[in-house]
Amino acid sequence: MRTPPLRFAGAVLAGAVLTGCTGTGPPESTAPSATPTPAYALTPRPVRPGERPVNAPPVTDGDTRFQVIGLQTGLRGFFGTHAEWQAKGQYVVVRIVVENPGRANSRFDAKRQKLITADGTAHGIDRFAQAIKRQPDTLPLGAEVRIELDLWFDIPEEAKAAAVQLFGDPPLGVGGSTDGVKVPLT
Template sequence: MRNPLIRFAGAALSGVLLTGCTETGQPPSAAPSATPTATYELAPRPVRPGERPVHAAPVTDGDGRFQVIGLQTGLNVLFGTHAEWPAKGQYVVVRIVVENPARANSGFDAKRQKLITADGAAYGIDRFAQATKRQPDTLPLGAGVRVEMDLWFDIPKKAKVAAVRLFGDPPLGVRGSTDGVEVPLA
């Protein structure tokens, strides 16, 4: 058996060496500087014909992160791959990016989204227009998934667009629905 004094000295030396490995080289009062987060470099692309770009900051509701990127108003008719359909009033198209930044699956329900007009009225999507333009009513969003899509609304001809209210899925384990978040469009 080894001498207990030698074992103690070895353990003490190991403790000193391991503690020394955790030093940052900075005085104890200096805080470590944050490393900037890397970002994707996404190439800009042209706005679609008839669409105005919207420069809105991203917003979050529940598990959904949204960014409004485009707007079309005053459309009298829509054209699909197999259909042409007149608006009852005017079609308004809101182009959004919807993202699930969470680590669990989430969902997006286009039927919950609302267009708000200057008089405070709220309009749901036009399901026929959504289907004709091949935009989903619902879609699953896996962890970290990001999707760009259109929301089609049919509102009165003289109505002025004020905002869009966007709704995400409630966080995992939360029952009920979210309150939504408004993005000004005027």
């Protein structure tokens, strides 16, 4: 049988524990407020001559984040640093931002990227145009690295660019390839 002082002590202890769990805290006016995440203040750049801006949201495929930012269509030819080259049909140039948001290295492979025309046909990059315009074939992307580059496609003259299908690097430890993600160009 318990003595009254022990029962009283137990009741006081239980009351203290329960009061501490009620969730009451400082008044709202003194509670800390959320601090917004700071952002880089990047200076806007003018769109390049002949290019149209594309306002597509970023997309992710595997361990790679992409954003399409510019488009040129109907180019008959171009000048490189050491050559002039004509399209078999028309050149379409898609300007993209490629980013590795992860903590491990990943790899960008331009040869995997596809331009989808209105008839549903997928076109690979024109490797010769990529080389003349000094755009990379493959590129290691370090952790949290972000780059911009052009993808050059030579498509039939009458074809209309509808979308670009972008392929990233599979997550670390995952074999095979990714399915890609389509970004509309209209």
